[in-house]
Amino acid sequence: VLQCSVVGATGYTGAELIRLLAFHPQVKIAHLTTRSEEKIKASTLVPGLPKGTDYVIQKTSLKKIGEDSQVIFLALPHTTAMDAVAALRKYDRIIIDLSADFRLTNVRDFKTWYGVSHQHKALLKHAVYGLPEFYRHKIRQAQLIANPGCYPTSVILGLLPLVRERLIEFDAIIADCKSGTSGAGKKLSMKSHFSEVNENFNAYKVNQHQHTPEMNQVLSDAAVREKVSVTFVPHLLPVTRGILSTLYAKLRQGVKAAHVLKAYEKHYHSEPFVRFYGEGSFPSLREVQYTNFCDIGVQVNESNGQVIVISAIDNLLKGASGQAVQNMNIRSGFAEDLGLLN
């Protein structure tokens, strides 16, 4: 049984982590922390906990966390996690960082998109990007796992077989993504004010979202020696949970529908958390909400050489906390789906 802690447990991803860890058969919760001086009962944030569960979220020193935990989940805001990671390294624990701080290998990109110089560049080479479907072998031995962003998880999983099998042009990919509001967290803003979001819909950060370099980095890694560049337009849906990405790409010369289907079957057949629907059948958010699955459907238009891919995830699970637990399971030698099905 692993001693696990969550640093920054009061947000939406934190609450989801608490829920997953509380019911995980191989986990004992060591610490749940907050920067606030006030203690918070976890049951007020995670309604489904059994009566009598008395986890408390409270201010706790990194020292205590480092000493008492075997796995440490960081659910801190971007740019604030890196110092905590650096401080926790000496305890030699498994660190799973849900922030963006260790996802980008290029520190200039980090500066450009997050507005802050990276303070712990030396650590970047130890970080493994925690997308099991592509980096599982590295995750098995990683001490620092950079848990992927929600949009990148959805977009990368949607495109990975096409890129790895080199079936599409790498410079003409469009990702038209639609996300529920929990992805923006608990931070108050007119953009998350009920009267503004309800019955509304809009694009935001058009071609300027900070998840763009993350997608490009991982897809370029999958492309080997070639650069993949995605045009990414996120939209805000008036729902709480879920991301649905509609992806458009140009097939390379001679690529047929059969090649496309074969690629998805090959790469996802044995993936526990990717469900491929085949051609002409597409997921809704409903199919993935409250699950750790990424569901994918495709349509190939051989006449004009276009492929449309639709992928869907629950942004708080496969897009954040569920994937973090999946990474813990892989790293710890547990069944990959342990505690992730209900």
Added chain:
Amino acid sequence: VLQCSVVGATGYTGAELIRLLAFHPQVKIAHLTTRSEEKIKASTLVPGLPKGTDYVIQKTSLKKIGEDSQVIFLALPHTTAMDAVAALRKYDRIIIDLSADFRLTNVRDFKTWYGVSHQHKALLKHAVYGLPEFYRHKIRQAQLIANPGCYPTSVILGLLPLVRERLIEFDAIIADCKSGTSGAGKKLSMKSHFSEVNENFNAYKVNQHQHTPEMNQVLSDAAVREKVSVTFVPHLLPVTRGILSTLYAKLRQGVKAAHVLKAYEKHYHSEPFVRFYGEGSFPSLREVQYTNFCDIGVQVNESNGQVIVISAIDNLLKGASGQAVQNMNIRSGFAEDLGLLN
């Protein structure tokens, strides 16, 4: 044509006022004001304005407003409107205050429920409660109109015929009210955060809402020489606009369904903005959203002496800005529905 101004025009009721005034055939907009130093184009808050409309919301002195306007609408936060009203009195304009500052005749009640001592008690006796269906004759000559709260409008209109005709017991009235989120305005709060309100529903300020004394005051006035006391439980609906109130009262000895129906017909037959559905037929929010109507249905259970009344309004129109314009129309001798139908 009346010169009209809106003080505090950037909130939801302010935007609704701008829309109504912009299309009102007997109104010219003089000033639209904000405390912010920044100028705001009205068209960014009121999407339906014609192309080319160039109203600007900007910081403006009360002096200028007082000098240039014949009717002044105040859409300021509670407790901050009273000073503005006091300062504007010397210009002898028609003032329609959408805040609660001049609604309560009892200053101790004001202190109790709004947490602040009233600073301009002498003005209270000049204020007329702007509910046309009860105080129309006074509104015709008022220089200071205290525009009713949204919940009180819905509850009082639902009960008024029963109280005026003394058909119900006055000490056992229950008002179970459900409101959309725009009633809480634009102020950011976890209680208005989309991820918290969406797919959710809850009561709040149970028996402790500041609109309680307002309901009791007006209904007691309608009861003459007797005190009416309402148990009021507001709830927050995951919709933007509308209030639906389910009202329960005990019929007095010998009162029959026919008396109840007759009372509603009598009092509302010639009201331009109250639609009575009769017995067994009830309004939905849908019927009143984006209108200035208050729709009412009743059910009488003669066997146990209970009457159930359901009333519905659009909280931003009949519950705020629409009623304010209705009051202006009455005060100015216009057709009462001028600019309020579309």
Added chain:
Amino acid sequence: VLQCSVVGATGYTGAELIRLLAFHPQVKIAHLTTRSEEKIKASTLVPGLPKGTDYVIQKTSLKKIGEDSQVIFLALPHTTAMDAVAALRKYDRIIIDLSADFRLTNVRDFKTWYGVSHQHKALLKHAVYGLPEFYRHKIRQAQLIANPGCYPTSVILGLLPLVRERLIEFDAIIADCKSGTSGAGKKLSMKSHFSEVNENFNAYKVNQHQHTPEMNQVLSDAAVREKVSVTFVPHLLPVTRGILSTLYAKLRQGVKAAHVLKAYEKHYHSEPFVRFYGEGSFPSLREVQYTNFCDIGVQVNESNGQVIVISAIDNLLKGASGQAVQNMNIRSGFAEDLGLLN
């Protein structure tokens, strides 16, 4: 390990039952049935099932179900379940009927409210009303469990301590209830059409809902020798899951807040699925959605002798399928919360 079947598994409660049974550690699914000739993969209705799960919902004879199952859940429409129950009795299995067919002990009430004469009156005396918090001792030995309706579960649990301890008047209870749309099932109707329900809210079947006699029967049973009569007004919320009931009652002479609180503590302290919030704190739907909990808060107004109770449940879980599994657990000697926490 129990062999369990679900008769009528394609509706919302059926899907929820499949999910609960699929992950229940002491259950093996025997049959999932539908009247349709077409086979349906359970995974299309229950998104969270593990990859590779291959339950199929298909037409199956009652004979086969009776022979192969130890526990049979019926999720059939009201008035159609009774014949199936009668036919299944000879196999001497545990039958948990989610319809209303065996809830009412008075067959005239059944006729009045469901429009059909009861065809199997002799079976009624064998049926136990499956509300564990009141009838647990009978459920332990029942072969036919009439699983409660969603509104009655919420209302009865909200009032039970007050009635059993005789703290309130029994003839002046008001239940103002608000339900999500999944309670109305999958049957198509303008009343469930998205464009009609969305951004809308309304009462329906005012004082005429078929759940009224069910509430009165159980609460009268709790009152012993006295008749309890509830005024019940249901409303339709624009959310999918959850019921929140606001209950109003009159305290008996001399009853204080302390008596009320003590009653709830006494009756619910050791209940695994009722969480009492104490005075002045109230549940939202959020706290109970996707859980089997019933959450309750109260407010006592000693000055006018009124008590307000707010209770909330997930209508598909504590209001239907979760409670059915809770009943199975009780009847089968399992831990009562087995398979009901995640």
Added chain:
Amino acid sequence: VLQCSVVGATGYTGAELIRLLAFHPQVKIAHLTTRSEEKIKASTLVPGLPKGTDYVIQKTSLKKIGEDSQVIFLALPHTTAMDAVAALRKYDRIIIDLSADFRLTNVRDFKTWYGVSHQHKALLKHAVYGLPEFYRHKIRQAQLIANPGCYPTSVILGLLPLVRERLIEFDAIIADCKSGTSGAGKKLSMKSHFSEVNENFNAYKVNQHQHTPEMNQVLSDAAVREKVSVTFVPHLLPVTRGILSTLYAKLRQGVKAAHVLKAYEKHYHSEPFVRFYGEGSFPSLREVQYTNFCDIGVQVNESNGQVIVISAIDNLLKGASGQAVQNMNIRSGFAEDLGLLN
């Protein structure tokens, strides 16, 4: 004052037409019809009508409609309007058909996409496609106006300046469109069932929607001598009103951002119902709901030669009934925005 009738007035577009016509200063409503034998009060479908308005929707012969009306709006289902149009032609009235029956000039396309052979091919050459921003001069004299589909209105207006000025490649256009549910009308379907649509989001008819040929036809007409082909993926939003289209196109060699902006300014500067936001600023549904506006924003990426356009409309107004009234205004010589602002 024009005598106007609506044939098929009970649907969502019918109700919207009634509302617009009832308040239009130059219109008198002659007939409102339904196929049903039952009479329906218009006020039950159009809540905002003044008290005392007594329009009735009732079965009425085409003869009577033809004789009594100067303008006839048809709001009938696709494939059923053409016979009515043919029958009404002899009365030589202005016919504005909101169905798809006279939109496609190619009858094979009609057969392919609507599944029915066109029965009145000879009439097609008399029909004018009612998009004022492109065909205003023809609309001025048309006796048969084929009112555009909702998606085509949004997509065509978004792309028209780019196509007419030949700034983009015509074979690589993507239209990722998101629509509210009222676009699907009142027809009951699991796809419009509240519990299925709420908190959900999905694509449908991927690359197979019947509005595709309509877009291609009009854009090809704008392209003169070249064929425009749009990849069109519609999605269903959990909102009632509005369409937001995110459009992706490839700039032709040498085209700069300045050319793009100039094209929009040129074509839309004097359009009363198109509002161009310039570069980097984009509309939400909120800005266009309950208005007849089409709002458009663009972003040009000169480095990779891509242009992103976002356009938004209210599907029931600019996408249907509002545009129909705009067409009537143009055809009748009224101010184009008469009765369309409020």
